[in-house]
């Protein structure tokens with residue numbers, strides 16, 4: 001396409017769960033829309049290792065990845081600082097290096113895309129460069145609507161949200177039960193509360209908001225975000241649903257190179273295995289870890305479980321260098337005594353990290369017990385795998401509510417895992433329902449329809465394909481307007 005080929009820079013915040021969606025978006029833009037892409041990845045040591053192996057196994061990748069090492073922010077945070085605040089501080093401190101990395105690029109980008117935790121880069125970098133700026137929201141339209149509309153709730157509602165019995169109304173959207181908010185929004189005295197309200201406001205100030213959903217999955221919410229006057233009065237930003245974008249299998253799966261997990265899966269019957277994982281940083285308490293082990297064992301179903309050392313004070317750790325790398329040297333001695341030997345014939349336990357996409361793509365997998373992070377959810381749905389929804393933090397409770405109540409592709413425990421320990425009997429019941437019973441069959445049928453609608457949305461002429469084309473057209477228009485403005489200004493001068 002010669003000189004009219006667009007060049008976009010994508011800025012990713014630290015954490016695998018943040019870097020992966022940005023890389024996927026970059027690959028999609030380059031492969032399907034002929035865009036030159038540079039990903040600026042703010043990295044801690046875990047992502048640096050991932051980037052190296054990603055580059056090695058994707059030597060033909062059409063995107064350039066520029067690691068921007070995160071500055072040590074330990075002097076600015078303490079053990080009480082929560083994850084969003086940590087991320088935003090880390091990004092803020094990295095901005096000078098981001099700026100230098102942009103300056104060092106051979107070709108100036110035509111647009112800057114930033115992920116959710118890099119929205120502060122909006123005023124600083126994109127404005128300096130005078131280029132259009134877009135935010136990438138790698139989750140649902142419903143949670144995006146809540147984030148952006150939250151400023152209204154913040155102004156008009158007094159007291160703690162958790163004390164409200166009524167659901168909260170976002171114009172044109174399914175109302176949200178306050179208990180499904182992320183925990184931070186349930187405590188207005190938490191310093192992180194303000195960070196999140198600000199983040200929602202920042203999202204409305206971009207030239208466009210890309211959302212990793214598709215119109216057919218969330219028709220009413222997408223319509224409301226585009227057309228509902230009351231909602232538009234706050235949201236303002238143009239909406240581009242461009243999903244479902246997700247990672248494809250990277251490993252060479254055949255012959256000698258076939259991983260132990262895949263070899264194990266090859267021996268299991270079709271749709272018989274439950275995959276259990278809580279994302280890139282999700283952690284369970286010691287008590288919950290033991291109950292989950294007992295529940296899996298009592299269900300007598302086959303499973304793969306990515307286990308992590310329990311943590312009794314936080315449900316997530318994104319920034320640890322130990323996570324994401326798979327190198328937890330200790331034996332999983334926190335599992336009930338004898339669990340590993342008793343389940344040896346039906347279970348496969350992996351410590352810390354597994355290649356999730358290759359697992360979910362395997363035909364033997366019949367269910368996913370997941371924390372409902374949106375990447376995991378899309379990887380599950382697009383492989384026709386129904387879910388047990390086990391949300392832990394952030395927007396996951398809303399994802400779980402949507403997957404269960406609206407889309408009908410998941411079941412969930414009666415009591416939220418964030419509130420009470422889910423007992424072994426309930427875990428046993430859910431696992432059997434998903435893998436054995438008729439209820440599970442209905443869910444399986446629905447998940448197949450959802451997968452098909454996602455495929456259509458992404459194909460040429462589909463809703464997400466068209467939405468991405470409109471976005472790229474918008475960049476072209478803004479570039480030309482900007483260029484002609486600078487030409488006329490230079491003529492005046």
Ligand code: UDP
Pocket residue numbers: 016017018020247277278279280281282306352353354355356357372373374375376377379
């Ligand atoms: N992931 C993986 N192996 C693991 C855990 C996670 O490959 O053991 C990948 C998973 O496939 C997904 C991402 O990490 O692409 C997790 O993103 P998600 O949005 O589900 O959750 P988050 O990590 O942001 O909480």
